[in-house]
Amino acid sequence: MHRWDKARETMTKNIRDADVAFIQALAEVLRENDLTEVKVKREYGEDDSLDVRVSRQQPQQVMAAAVAAPVAAAPVAAAPAAATPAESADPASDPGAVTSPMVGTIYLAAEPGAPAFVSVGTVVAEGDTLLIVEAMKTMNHIPAPRAGKVTRILVDDGSAVEFGSPLVILE
Helix, strand or coil: CCHHHHHHHHHHHHHHHHHHHHHHHHHHHHHHCCCCEEEEEEEEECCEEEEEEEECCCCHHHHHHHHHCCCCCCCCCCCCCCCCCCCCCCHHHCCCEEECCCCEEEECECCCCCCECCCCCCEECCCCEEEEEEECCEEEEEECCCCEEEEEECCCCCCEECCCCEEEEEC
8 A cells, every 4th residue: 555545545534434423412402402304515625515414303202392392402393372273273284384494493484574485375486585594694585386375474573483394385
């Protein structure tokens, strides 16, 4: 084995060990903060990066308990204050539910004081921005997956959401 090959092998092993330690640390953050998902992109160079997504599934009963009694470290979307009997069913199971693709903070408008992207009754086309989820200081526009009418907005501006949390209902 050439000296350069041995050096490359040692460097690759060190990077792999660092990546494993990094992923284990993310899993620990996930567990300690009772999160369902953490997603990170690590840049090593111009053409070298590591995309990591660490997630876990929580039983529905645990999620319901978290909404009923939120813990300060666990961001959970607040339930609507006044729900009619038709709205009290689990919004995540509604066929028109648009769910959050990530953990983050919800913004209903492009900036403070600007009009909301949508309101109840707004008719949207596929791809129209419904709201923004800020995750790791990145503003992620959440597009309408299909054309329809917004019948419910299930989150408040500035509230925290988890991966899979229902955001709006489209009919």
